[in-house]
Amino acid sequence: MSDGGFQVEGAGAVVGAGPVNGAGSVDGAGPVDYNAQPAGLRIPPQYLPKGVGDAQAQEFLDILWNNLLMGGDPDFDYLVDYICDYPFFSESEKSRELDSIPLDAAEALAEFLIAQRLAQQETFGQVPPMPITLAFAELERNGIIARENFACCQTCGHDEILGQVADPSQWNAYVFFHQQDAESIFECGAGALAFGLAPGGRAAGLNMSDLIRSTILPTLEKHGVTAKWDGDERTRILLENVNLYYPLESLTPHPS
Incomplete structure (x- = not known):
């Protein structure tokens, strides 16, 4: 499912990557908008x-x-x-x-x-990982599947994300923002984060709200991503001050 935007294959988080949203610096030369x-x-x-x-x-x-x-x-x-x-x-x-x-x-x-x-x-050279990428990596180290620019929409994301790991029972929860969120982030630096319990979290009797407050929000804020949530598990987490950089891959020559 998708509401628009060009389709790309293999787009996602890049370690070695920053607003129209992707700000950073190259070789210490000051801010660069990637x-x-x-x-x-x-x-x-x-x-x-x-x-x-x-x-x-x-x-x-x-x-x-x-x-x-x-x-x-x-x-x-x-x-x-x-x-x-x-x-x-x-x-x-x-x-x-x-x-x-x-x-x-x-x-x-x-x-x-x-x-x-x-x-x-x-011209960019080696681009450092974006703060959201670092935050997601830390969440994964803490048992939470985290994916950037994942799936075309929220419905598909929830349906597909557990298929991203070999054994979902080893994971407590998941978070992701989808392609339409990424488009919003590129435009204004803000988007929304979907979430849910994974089989491991359900088996352990974990509470999603507690995980959001104890782990997800603090991890995002630690890495400079503003995260706001109203406490209702039916609403997504608002992300602000988000920078993304997803490099385009080389195009196979098109037959003329």
Whole structure:
């Protein structure tokens, strides 16, 4: 299940990785935004329908770029389909739809943007792990399965997460944020964390609320992630001040 966004394969936490949200530093040179668009990046006009204004072009670029930030192996065909289906409207006549981007231009634009992101990543060098990644690693050392950018939505995440470990009975609980949460984090630095008891926790008679208060919230805060929870197990944990960095993998050359 998914409400939108480009599909990628293999995206997830990277140790050796930071807002549009991914801030950090490279070689001590000061803050670096690992997810910002390269300075001066624009969609080449030959890829856009005639009549598209600067504001629409920038909005379109922002959407495409934010979805590349999900990292992993880009689904080229899905990206091209999205570009072809994107609606543009006349700046002077808001109700008049412009021509769509043809297939050959969509393929060229997809290749252009992926190449821009890969080239940008090459300038980062070794990127340190993000605080949320460090927090999740500590949770796992304490018997709580923790996954970033896991599954397309909350329902699928709950259904699939116990399949991530060899023996769920050895784990007390789990937490995750899904793809749509990751998209929100890239946009504003905030998202939500789903949770649940694992078989080991149920067998031991553990209480989820107690685990959240004693282990999950303190671990997140220890690593600089603001975590707020209202105490109701039907509501997720609010995450703020979250930085992510998921590098895009090389694209297999697309047959022309």
